[in-house]
Each structure stands twice: as structure tokens, then as C-alpha cells.
Amino acid sequence: MTTPRTTAPPTATPPAASTAPAGARPAQLTVLGNPGHRRVALFSAAARAAGLPEPAVLPWIDVLRGRLPLPGGGLLRIESPGEDAAVDELLRGPALGPSYAPTRVEGGAAWYAGVVAALRAVARVPGVRVLGDPEEIAVMFDKRRAHARLAGAEVPVPRALGGADLTGWDDLRERLRTAGMRRVFVKPAHGSSASGVAALEFGPHGQVLATTSVELAGGQLHNSLRVRRYRDERQVAELVDRLAPDGLHVEQWIPKASQSGRSADLRIVVIAGRATHVVVRTSSQPMTNLHLGGARGSLALAREAAGPAWPDLLETAERAAACFPGSPMVGVDVLPTAGWRRALVGEVNAFGDLLPNLTGLPGSPAEGLDTYAAQLAALHRPGPRPGPTHSTPIEPTEPKR
Numbered sequence: 482m483t484t485p486r487t488t489a490p491p492t493a494t495p496p497a498a499s500t501a502p503a504g505a506r507p508a509q510l511t512v513l514g515n516p517g518h519r520r521v522a523l524f525s526a527a528a529r530a531a532g533l534p535e536p537a538v539l540p541w542i543d544v545l546r547g548r549l550p551l552p553g554g555g556l557l558r559i560e561s562p563g564e565d566a567a568v569d570e571l572l573r574g575p576a577l578g579p580s581y582a583p584t585r586v587e588g589g590a591a592w593y594a595g596v597v598a599a600l601r602a603v604a605r606v607p608g609v610r611v612l613g614d615p616e617e618i619a620v621m622f623d624k625r626r627a628h629a630r631l632a633g634a635e636v637p638v639p640r641a642l643g644g645a646d647l648t649g650w651d652d653l654r655e656r657l658r659t660a661g662m663r664r665v666f667v668k669p670a671h672g673s674s675a676s677g678v679a680a681l682e683f684g685p686h687g688q689v690l691a692t693t694s695v696e697l698a699g700g701q702l703h704n705s706l707r708v709r710r711y712r713d714e715r716q717v718a719e720l721v722d723r724l725a726p727d728g729l730h731v732e733q734w735i736p737k738a739s740q741s742g743r744s745a746d747l748r749i750v751v752i753a754g755r756a757t758h759v760v761v762r763t764s765s766q767p768m769t770n771l772h773l774g775g776a777r778g779s780l781a782l783a784r785e786a787a788g789p790a791w792p793d794l795l796e797t798a799e800r801a802a803a804c805f806p807g808s809p810m811v812g813v814d815v816l817p818t819a820g821w822r823r824a825l826v827g828e829v830n831a832f833g834d835l836l837p838n839l840t841g842l843p844g845s846p847a848e849g850l851d852t853y854a855a856q857l858a859a860l861h862r863p864g865p866r867p868g869p870t871h872s873t874p875i876e877p878t879e880p881k882r
Contacts, residue, residue, distance in 0.1 A: 510536040514560030527853035561832035586702035589671040614807030624730035642731040650718035670728030680767035738817040751802035757847035
């Protein structure tokens with residue numbers, strides 16, 4: 482989904498030395514991404530700093546139009562298709578018709594189908610090694626399937642509202658009443674960057690409060706940078722009714738840990754099975770996304786608050802990553818509970834590494850490296866892929882589609 486963001490000039494923290502083995506000819510790197518986007522620029526800068534050839538760029542817009550000019554024998558890195566208006570319109574526009582706008586929330590199911598079809602087409606190109614399993618990316622971009630996979634592997638996750646697909650507000654309200662769930666997050670199944678997410682709270686007399694960044698405008702849903710609250714049930718019903726056709730994931734609202742009087746969670750990047758980078762995100766709102774007013778918190782304070790439980794928080798992220806063994810990097814949203822002594826996994830993100838200027842944890846394989854340099858170093862590191870301490874390999878339970 483495309484949501485407004487503030488951008489900064491791409492920078493990269495170079496590794497201490499070249500990651501390419503001495504005397505070896507590195508494979509051609511190609512990035513499936515949006516040309517000029519900061520994700521592509523940051524990865525390319527990290528490759529140059531590592532002494533690797535400049536990566537080629539395969540535009541998402543070309544792949545979506547059926548053009549696949551990929552060199553054989555190379556490595557293909559998949560980057561997010563987000564934050565490009567032409568790509569977004571090609572994916573979601575047909576579902577929205579003439580009223581398409583980049584800020585529109587709806588159209589997630591069409592976006593998902595287009596992205597998954599394109600990834601599968603890329604994976605079929607002979608002689609190309611894809612860095613990231615397209616089928617795992619498809620699971621991560623479906624919050625319902627990802628939650629089921631994590632729960633099946635006994636990774637701690639919030640309680641989810643199960644059953645058949647939700648048809649709308651009346652269906653949701655009745656099923657929440659039956660389940661005894663009074664505080665929940667309602668999430669579009671294929672959304673990202675908090676697009677369309679609403680935190681619902683039900684009062685003792687049935688009144689409802691929805692906290693969301695969605696603006697209701699003329700019968701349409703639009704993303705905004707302002708978090709608003711809806712108390713009129715008719716507006717909440719309109720929000721849910723318009724999101725339901727694209728699929729919804731509903732889960733318990735977990736009271737999170739706090740830092741400096743603000744709720745806090747963690748984005749933990751796991752590379753080659755190891756937790757390498759951590760960002761503390763704090764907010765006075767239920768959503769901690771930085772573009773919605775969230776702010777980076779103090780890692781030192783988080784480690785101090787967690788105390789001896791800190792390694793367990795990192796391992797929780799590693800256990801979640803182990804559910805996606807074909808993905809060399811994932812970003813795991815970890816939700817520490819009050820007191821910082823235990824945590825649940827909120828989401829697993831296929832493209833959760835956009836953390837400019839953040840270097841790896843001391844003592845980790847990524848110490849001194851940003852997320853992109855760390856992935857390049859792991860790519861050329863010999864030996865078996867490290868994994869979490871207390872997890873076992875996970876067999877996919879969902880049928881491929």
C-alpha cells in the first residue's frame with residue numbers, strides 16, 4: 482500500500498572489509514524494485530561499499546507488465562513494490578475504478594494477487610537464484626496465513642478471531658461478542674504501514690471507539706498522517722464494511738510495555754537466523770508507526786527494563802523467522818507485555834529492513850553493519866545457516882496457491 486512518508490537522502494554504513502571471498506568472482510546481483518527508491522539506493526550503496534559490482538535494477542512496473550529481462554546465473558533480491566504511484570495504480574487501480582488515488586485504502590486483495598503472481602513468474606525464470614522464497618513472501622503478506630503459521634509452530638501470538646471470512650460490521654460485532662473480545666485490532670489481511678488498521682474498544686454498554694489513521698471521505702477510505710477517533714457506530718460500520726471484501730484479520734489488543742510513558746514495541750531484524758538489528762518504537766497511540774507520530778525509543782532503556790528476559794525477546798523473533806526458512810531476512814514486530822518480561826509476535830515483514838543508519842547489535846554477526854551490509858555479509862559467509870536456540874524446522878502447513 483502507498484502511504485505518505487518523509488524521506489531522507491539514502492546513506493549506508495559500509496562494512497569493515499569487502500564481503501566477497503578473495504579471488505572469487507561475485508555473482509551478478511539484480512534488485513527487483515522501484516528505480517530511484519531509497520530501498521534500492523541503500524542496497525546498491527552497501528554493495529559498492531562491499532566491493533561488489535553495481536546491482537542491476539529490474540523495475541517492478543516491467544515485471545507486472547510481463548517483461549522479465551533477467552540474466553542467467555545471477556542472484557535476484559526482491560524489494561518492496563510499495564511507494565510507487567504507477568506500480569500501485571497498476572495493481573489496485575482496476576479494483577477501484579476511476580476513483581483511484583494513491584491514498585485509497587481499498588484494493589488490497591487485487592494488490593496481493595498481482596504481487597504474488599509476479600513473484601511466481603520471476604521464480605520460474607531459468608538460472609536465476611531468488612534471495613527470498615516467493616511463497617513465503619505470499620504468506621507474510623497475508624496476515625491470516627502468517628498468524629496461523631506462527632501459532633502452529635507455537636510462536637507466541639495474540640489471540641485471533643477465527644472462523645469464516647468476515648462479511649462486515651454486523652458479523653464482526655456479533656462474533657466479537659460471542660468470543661468475549663472487547664479490545665481488538667482490525668487489520669486488512671494484505672495491508673502494510675498500518676494502512677486501514679483500526680484499534681477497536683467496546684464500552685460496558687455496547688458503545689464503540691475506533692482509533693485509526695483512516696479518513697472517511699465521500700464513501701471512500703483514505704490513508705492520512707493523522708490518527709483520528711470515531712465514536713459514531715455508523716462510521717465504524719462503514720469502515721469495516723468497506724474493508725471486509727478485501728479480507729480482514731482480527732486479533733486481541735495486547736497491553737504493551739511502556740517507555741517514558743509511551744507504549745513501546747520492537748522491530749527486530751533477523752538475518753540468516755540471527756537477531757541482528759533492533760529498533761524500539763514508542764507512541765501515545767495504539768499504532769507505533771513512525772509516519773503516524775511514533776518515535777524511536779531507547780534501546781539501552783529497553784534492555785535495562787527487560788533485564789534477564791532480553792535474550793528471550795530476541796529469541797522470540799528468531800523463532801518467528803524460523804517459520805520462514807527460505808527467507809534470508811525478515812523484520813519481526815515483537816510486542817513486549819507490561820514489565821518487558823515476555824513478548825508476542827505481532828507480524829513478520831518480508832521487507833522490514835528499511836532502517837537507515839542503524840548498525841547491528843554488539844556481539845551479533847552484524848555488529849558495525851547496517852541491515853543491507855549485514856545481508857551481503859551473510860550471503861558470503863561460509864558454513865551452515867545459524868538458527869535460534871530452541872526452535873525446530875517448520876514444515877509449511879498451508880497449500881501453495
